[in-house]
Amino acid sequence: MPSSPLCLSLCGVALQNPVIAASGTFGFGHEYAEILDVSRLGGISGKGLTLHGSAGNKGVRVYETPAGMLNSIGMENPGVQHFVDREAAFMRALGPAVIANLGGHCEEDYLEGTRLLNGADIDILELNISCPNVKAGGMALGMLPDTAADITRKVKAVSRHPVMVKLSPNASELVRVARACQEAGADALSLVNTILGMAIDVKEKCAVFDNIYAGLSGPAILPIALRMVHQVAHAVSIPVVGLGGIASAEDALKFMMAGARAVQIGTMSFANPSAMLEVIDGLAGYCASEGLSNLQEIVGII
Amino acid sequence: MPSSPLCLSLCGVALQNPVIAASGTFGFGHEYAEILDVSRLGGISGKGLTLHGSAGNKGVRVYETPAGMLNSIGMENPGVQHFVDREAAFMRALGPAVIANLGGHCEEDYLEGTRLLNGADIDILELNISCPNVKAGGMALGMLPDTAADITRKVKAVSRHPVMVKLSPNASELVRVARACQEAGADALSLVNTILGMAIDVKEKCAVFDNIYAGLSGPAILPIALRMVHQVAHAVSIPVVGLGGIASAEDALKFMMAGARAVQIGTMSFANPSAMLEVIDGLAGYCASEGLSNLQEIVGII
Amino acid sequence: MAIIQSNQQIAQGIWRMAISGAPTGRAGQFFMLRVPGAVNLLLGRPISICQSDAGTGETTFVYQTVGRGTAQFATLKPGQEIDAQGPYGNGFSLKEGHTVIIGGGIGTAPLLQLAKELRVGDPDRRIDVYLGFREESYLENAFELYADSVTVKRGGFVTGDVDFSLNAQYYACGPAPMLRAVANAAEKANATLFLSLEKHMACGVGACLGCTCQTNGGRKRICKDGPVFDYREVRDAI
Amino acid sequence: MAIIQSNQQIAQGIWRMAISGAPTGRAGQFFMLRVPGAVNLLLGRPISICQSDAGTGETTFVYQTVGRGTAQFATLKPGQEIDAQGPYGNGFSLKEGHTVIIGGGIGTAPLLQLAKELRVGDPDRRIDVYLGFREESYLENAFELYADSVTVKRGGFVTGDVDFSLNAQYYACGPAPMLRAVANAAEKANATLFLSLEKHMACGVGACLGCTCQTNGGRKRICKDGPVFDYREVRDAI
Numbered sequence A, B: 001m002p003s004s005p006l007c008l009s010l011c012g013v014a015l016q017n018p019v020i021a022a023s024g025t026f027g028f029g030h031e032y033a034e035i036l037d038v039s040r041l042g043g044i045s046g047k048g049l050t051l052h053g054s055a056g057n058k059g060v061r062v063y064e065t066p067a068g069m070l071n072s073i074g075m076e077n078p079g080v081q082h083f084v085d086r087e088a089a090f091m092r093a094l095g096p097a098v099i100a101n102l103g104g105h106c107e108e109d110y111l112e113g114t115r116l117l118n119g120a121d122i123d124i125l126e127l128n129i130s131c132p133n134v135k136a137g138g139m140a141l142g143m144l145p146d147t148a149a150d151i152t153r154k155v156k157a158v159s160r161h162p163v164m165v166k167l168s169p170n171a172s173e174l175v176r177v178a179r180a181c182q183e184a185g186a187d188a189l190s191l192v193n194t195i196l197g198m199a200i201d202v203k204e205k206c207a208v209f210d211n212i213y214a215g216l217s218g219p220a221i222l223p224i225a226l227r228m229v230h231q232v233a234h235a236v237s238i239p240v241v242g243l244g245g246i247a248s249a250e251d252a253l254k255f256m257m258a259g260a261r262a263v264q265i266g267t268m269s270f271a272n273p274s275a276m277l278e279v280i281d282g283l284a285g286y287c288a289s290e291g292l293s294n295l296q297e298i299v300g301i302i
Numbered sequence C, D: 001m002a003i004i005q006s007n008q009q010i011a012q013g014i015w016r017m018a019i020s021g022a023p024t025g026r027a028g029q030f031f032m033l034r035v036p037g038a039v040n041l042l043l044g045r046p047i048s049i050c051q052s053d054a055g056t057g058e059t060t061f062v063y064q065t066v067g068r069g070t071a072q073f074a075t076l077k078p079g080q081e082i083d084a085q086g087p088y089g090n091g092f093s094l095k096e097g098h099t100v101i102i103g104g105g106i107g108t109a110p111l112l113q114l115a116k117e118l119r120v121g122d123p124d125r126r127i128d129v130y131l132g133f134r135e136e137s138y139l140e141n142a143f144e145l146y147a148d149s150v151t152v153k154r155g156g157f158v159t160g161d162v163d164f165s166l167n168a169q170y171y172a173c174g175p176a177p178m179l180r181a182v183a184n185a186a187e188k189a190n191a192t193l194f195l196s197l198e199k200h201m202a203c204g205v206g207a208c209l210g211c212t213c214q215t216n217g218g219r220k221r222i223c224k225d226g227p228v229f230d231y232r233e234v235r236d237a238i
């Protein structure tokens, strides 16, 4: 494995390849483990956690759009303690790097959640300050450089794990938010979370989602996500993990050439459960055909 | 016509229906007039003009993405004076409301362009402060409430035509920009212009566009545009014209229910030149089947 | 990748599609069907097994064209490939004895395989089938192969015709108002009733939480923990 | 909506598709082809007329599968619908007398209809055809129906074989390096040469300015003012 052209190090964590299951699209790994060889993945980011858990949003939660989907799950999750007690060890046993995705409604929740996660065997804490589907907290913290830096600094002070901050594409000044997080001590950045969108049921004359707005993901947003990853990767020196609509090895290569050290895949796993494995195979094939000793050589070449 | 359920008034201009060809996607009407009955449209917004004209950007200019396209035309146009002398009368003869779309690189260009347009027989001046494909000016002015308000106020002071300000979906705080334009005297707002995106040619290991970034349009962006139109329409009292990915009468109804008095259609005309006529027919059918005496009854019901 | 064997309209807006090359499943389970390569129609659409034949390896679906996805299915021709992920979901648990099956509209589809499995499991049990359709009816002849009685009602719910006081178990699938009516009647009569629920789905395997519902055993995922539930569990969800 | 009559692979990655129900066009014109309803493959793809038969009303295209759009075309079956907007573009202007036609790779496709129109216009003129292919060749037999000579070269540009000092007009279509070589040679010999150009297109009708190029007559749209240009006009654009 050390000589595999796909392997890399992310915040000091060794990944066998740069393909990570995106948070909220892969549960804690159980479900897809029944139908896929999930041990082949580079990493798995678990479902977004909140301190006390949540039942999530009511009403319609997923809705397809042209080449994309809107979701309004609203962070349904069993709570951090449940994850620590019941899920973390299972995720570890799967093989890929274990990433815990932590959301919250207020600073205290984030910090207490971080403390609890210190007791779990995970590799990276992904700090989710970008979920558009919860009313208080969530995305609000990630919208401005100051608040993003503040929560990053405080979480870093508490966490014993490397912290990867997940940025919102809805942030006013994404690049400034990214720089602020880096200065506040973030070990890595992941982007993008979903883009705020809306759907209307013309027949019923109402918004499809109870919350009116929801988060857009999937191939439709790839050009926007790619632009943002390129902007951020050129503005910071910490590793960037790129995601947003990746459907193929070629898409993954686009994000890596734009500056992402690794990628995450979310929505496409729903459409095609083997999408991530196909991307891994495709990346290996690319290294072979281009004669790369390590895929990281192409990171940021554009 | 006064009793047609599709007719409306926009900034005091009577439109036979709410379907307007979007700027930059319909030339000045000549080309599609050869293959379509363009007299049936509600309005035509001509190709974006700059004071002195421009050759536009070099390299690849259009590129397809999942359910969308990126463009980097860069405002190629023959200049305002040419429009006034050679195009305006032709557009008038076509029948639909005539909208001149004015871009620029600096304040003086906008104001001089506005003065020249005072000499043309047009119905509405669409102030384009949202083009992502020109280096100076263009989108820059539309990104912040203060600069947007400032240029709007100055153009309004000079223009003898109603001014519809075209907003950028890339603006940091779109709703504040919209309110600022309203306060500065805008007669209407149109949104969205294209969303900044990027494409990479993996084989060539380079950005597809010479400018690196380009503008995303088409069905892919509809959920985002719809959300923005809903946000803005609920924040201002002047008319809002909605656009972004509209492909069908159902899509047009979504924007109208979200608060748009009229809609524009761009990218879909490329894919299907009769898209706008199909939307008009569909809207007429909707009024009939819903028993609406005027389609405006559904504007903003969500 | 599965291959389409046939795909025909059997009533106004109702199609039957048979595929081969997919694993066979049980009554109440479903597949996520998707036209390969269609990035536009991104997500699979959950469609129940209507008939599953382990012998021929064929699976048959009956679907209604309601939107873009199902409209696209209707354009598919025999020989074309279709991506059929599954079978997913818990399926109906088969009880012994007298059984009453209640279907409304397209909700009838998964019940045919149920009737068949019940009949194969016990050639002597009594199976009564009640089907309600808004307009045109379909599949009733197929039910007659397995059922002792088939009652069909057009233009309304068939629920009123069902006697819930029998010593039998009841299975129902159909539109939400019908399910509520059935659940109310079953509650009054204290009957045993299983419902198959529906909700918009993205993954179909329990990973996205797009389809969860509140049950009195906590939040459950319709795709993974269901779609079949004891009606007592899901009174608040229908 | 046009209907596909046939669609077959004729060489590695090269397909011939015949459609009916579209208006017929002239040599050098093209259609924007699109699979109806494909929001995903949003834009039409410009494909040149390879053969246009006013009698049968059939139009034939020859296309190379290079990406998503052309790959999708290759999946289409006879009987299916295809949206063929056009014919668009100026087409070749037919001159009198001796004619030399130079094609490279898939750039050969539009030249077949040109050869045919030239032959029909004047049964007695001389037509020499030079075709270059990287690997496998195609269409050369079809050219023999109309041409006095057909020279085929595999594995390199055919340009070197062409004598530009003849009292003839020259037509060329092919990859940019070939067009540059041809233009250079024509310039030296002061020959009359028409080139068919290509650029990414969105609308195909001159409305989007996606395909403009600098000419010495100002900026021109390849789709509307071209795709055929006198080489002198477009020296800077190739």
Ligand SMILES: Cc1cc2nc3c(=O)[nH]c(=O)nc-3n(C[C@H](O)[C@H](O)[C@H](O)COP(=O)(O)OP(=O)(O)OC[C@H]3O[C@@H](n4cnc5c(N)ncnc54)[C@H](O)[C@@H]3O)c2cc1C
Residues within 6 Å of the ligand: A064, C030, C045, C046, C047, C048, C049, C061, C062, C063, C064, C065, C066, C067, C068, C069, C070, C071, C106, C109, C110, C197, C198, C199, C200, C201, C202, C227
């Ligand atoms: C477990 C399960 C089994 C099903 N079995 C069948 C079956 O055997 N036959 C059949 O005809 N239908 C079945 N359905 C419903 C079927 O999945 C939807 O009709 C289909 O997904 C609609 O897709 P569309 O693209 O045509 O419609 P869309 O254009 O997406 O939407 C049209 C309508 O369908 C509903 N809908 C859309 N997506 C879903 C979804 N993923 N789940 C539920 N409803 C949705 C929407 O509320 C909307 O009113 C089943 C649903 C579930 C959850």
Ligand SMILES: Cc1cc2nc3c(=O)[nH]c(=O)nc-3n(C[C@H](O)[C@H](O)[C@H](O)COP(=O)(O)OP(=O)(O)OC[C@H]3O[C@@H](n4cnc5c(N)ncnc54)[C@H](O)[C@@H]3O)c2cc1C
Residues within 6 Å of the ligand: B064, D030, D045, D046, D047, D048, D049, D061, D062, D063, D064, D065, D066, D067, D068, D069, D070, D071, D106, D109, D110, D197, D198, D199, D200, D201, D202, D227
């Ligand atoms: C006037 C004209 C006539 C043409 N005639 C033919 C023909 O007869 N036969 C044929 O095989 N090809 C022809 N082409 C080229 C053909 O249009 C492209 O190969 C096709 O659009 C690629 O689509 P795709 O989705 O398969 O490829 P994509 O995945 O979109 O791109 C693959 C490659 O094709 C090129 N390309 C993509 N879109 C276009 C476009 N709109 N115009 C030009 N190049 C593009 C890109 O540079 C890229 O390298 C013609 C092009 C033009 C402009």
Ligand SMILES: Cc1cc2nc3c(=O)[nH]c(=O)nc-3n(C[C@H](O)[C@H](O)[C@H](O)COP(=O)(O)O)c2cc1C
Residues within 6 Å of the ligand: A022, A023, A024, A025, A047, A048, A049, A071, A073, A075, A101, A128, A131, A166, A192, A193, A194, A216, A217, A218, A219, A243, A244, A245, A246, A264, A265, A266, A267, A268, C202, C208, C210
């Ligand atoms: C159903 C769904 C649930 C999601 N839940 C979370 C979450 O809990 N935490 C989080 O950080 N991101 C969440 N996301 C965002 C994804 O992780 C990812 O950032 C986004 O979907 C873009 O990637 P994609 O286009 O590959 O899906 C969710 C996305 C979807 C579609």
Ligand SMILES: Cc1cc2nc3c(=O)[nH]c(=O)nc-3n(C[C@H](O)[C@H](O)[C@H](O)COP(=O)(O)O)c2cc1C
Residues within 6 Å of the ligand: B022, B023, B024, B025, B047, B048, B049, B071, B073, B075, B101, B128, B131, B166, B192, B193, B194, B216, B217, B218, B219, B243, B244, B245, B246, B264, B265, B266, B267, B268, D202, D208, D210
């Ligand atoms: C090729 C192209 C050129 C455009 N040129 C202009 C322009 O000159 N001025 C302008 O205000 N908007 C321009 N736009 C933006 C469109 O008018 C419209 O705002 C955008 O495309 C979203 O609508 P759509 O998804 O229906 O295309 C252009 C868009 C495209 C695709």
Ligand code: FES
Residues within 6 Å of the ligand: C200, C201, C202, C203, C204, C205, C206, C207, C208, C209, C210, C211, C212, C221, C222, C223, C224
């Ligand atoms: S559809 Fe994803 S959890 Fe049920």
Ligand code: FES
Residues within 6 Å of the ligand: D200, D201, D202, D203, D204, D205, D206, D207, D208, D209, D210, D211, D212, D221, D222, D223, D224
């Ligand atoms: S392709 Fe639109 S102007 Fe040529």
